[in-house]
Amino acid sequence: MVSYIKSNKMKHESIHNDLIFYIDNELSVEKRIAVEKHLEECADCRSFLVFLQEGMQIIEKEKNPEVSPFFYTRLSARLEEKPEYQAQSQWARLAQPAFFSIILLLGIYGGLRLGSNASFPKANPPATSSVQLLNDFEAEPIESFLLNEL
Amino acid sequence: MDESELIKGIQQGDNKAFRLLVETYQRMVVNTCFGIVHSTADAEDLAQDVFLEIFRTAGNFRGDSKISTWLYRIATNRSLNFVRNKKRKGFFQSLEETFTSGRNQNSEISENRGDQPDQNITDQQRSDLLHRAIDQLPEKQRIAFTLNKYEELPYQQIAEIMEISLASVESLIHRAKKNLQEQLLDCYKKKCV
Numbered sequence: 001m002v003s004y005i006k007s008n009k010m011k012h013e014s015i016h017n018d019l020i021f022y023i024d025n026e027l028s029v030e031k032r033i034a035v036e037k038h039l040e041e042c043a044d045c046r047s048f049l050v051f052l053q054e055g056m057q058i059i060e061k062e063k064n065p066e067v068s069p070f071f072y073t074r075l076s077a078r079l080e081e082k083p084e085y086q087a088q089s090q091w092a093r094l095a096q097p098a099f100f101s102i103i104l105l106l107g108i109y110g111g112l113r114l115g116s117n118a119s120f121p122k123a124n125p126p127a128t129s130s131v132q133l134l135n136d137f138e139a140e141p142i143e144s145f146l147l148n149e150l
Numbered sequence: 151m152d153e154s155e156l157i158k159g160i161q162q163g164d165n166k167a168f169r170l171l172v173e174t175y176q177r178m179v180v181n182t183c184f185g186i187v188h189s190t191a192d193a194e195d196l197a198q199d200v201f202l203e204i205f206r207t208a209g210n211f212r213g214d215s216k217i218s219t220w221l222y223r224i225a226t227n228r229s230l231n232f233v234r235n236k237k238r239k240g241f242f243q244s245l246e247e248t249f250t251s252g253r254n255q256n257s258e259i260s261e262n263r264g265d266q267p268d269q270n271i272t273d274q275q276r277s278d279l280l281h282r283a284i285d286q287l288p289e290k291q292r293i294a295f296t297l298n299k300y301e302e303l304p305y306q307q308i309a310e311i312m313e314i315s316l317a318s319v320e321s322l323i324h325r326a327k328k329n330l331q332e333q334l335l336d337c338y339k340k341k342c343v
Contacts, residue, residue, distance in 0.1 A: 020331040065190045
């Protein structure tokens with residue numbers, strides 16, 4: 001209690017952390033006394049307490065909103081609509097993937113057909129054959145060249 | 151008519167039993183949904199969805215728990231789904247507004263607020279602030295806090311609805327309050343209201 005009660009040294013932060021529980025009466029007696037003592041001395045903490053109380057009172061003001069007198073009438077109307085809506089949504093749930101699957105399969109089939117019908121240009125002859133034509137050694141063997149030199 | 155008779159009646163398609171159920175629990179369901187979605191119109195729409203689900207699935211109700219527990223579970227699940235979908239839509243809408251009419255809408259809101267008395271402005275601002283703070287809570291904390299504050303349910307009943315231990319409920323509500331306080335303190339320091 002002594003460590004907690006050092007009211008003059010208590011920081012705003014530690015008091016601020018307890019205020020919501022102070023409002024809800026959830027603090028132990030010793031903490032409650034310490035908070036009340038600090039509140040007497042600290043204007044800023046009192047101001048935040050009022051701000052917090054006003055904020056939390058909003059819940060009290062707005063809870064239990066008035067329910068429309070036509071709630072059940074609207075509900076029973078929806079109950080009658082429901083089977084038709086459900087049947088429609090079930091149909092849509094089945095039809096949509098089926099439709100997209102058919103489109104996908106058609107696309108793949110079309111692609112394959114196009115691929116098989118396409119005529120490719122003949123592949124170029126290997127580059128080595130043109131190199132061979134330029135191969136001087138084959139056209140003029142080195143032995144004969146050396147013999148000519150002699 | 152007790153709960154088992156009520157459920158039996160609904161299972162047999164008795165409209166009177168269903169009407170009695172709706173009239174008995176409509177305030178409770180609307181209030182629970184309201185605590186999560188913060189709009190009366192949306193809360194009523196969601197409450198209707200809850201009762202429709204009850205009507206359709208009454209045959210699956212085993213009677214292990216009370217009707218109210220069953221209703222609370224469906225109401226909180228549906229409300230959380232609604233908020234998730236709204237967030238997703240809101241993200242794309244905000245992108246659109248950034249590039250189109252976002253500025254015009256903001257000026258319209260501030261003009262409308264200018265016509266209201268000062269007290270209402272402050273109440274509206276406080277209400278918006280509190281709703282934003284509640285919306286930022288993690289889902290489990292939000293459910294526990296809403297059931298405790300809006301429906302004033304004891305921790306034990308919240309534990310049954312959420313299917314968790316009593317200690318977990320205490321911890322969730324404690325953390326929810328701390329988080330709310332932090333956000334309100336942040337706003338208080340910035341003087342946002």
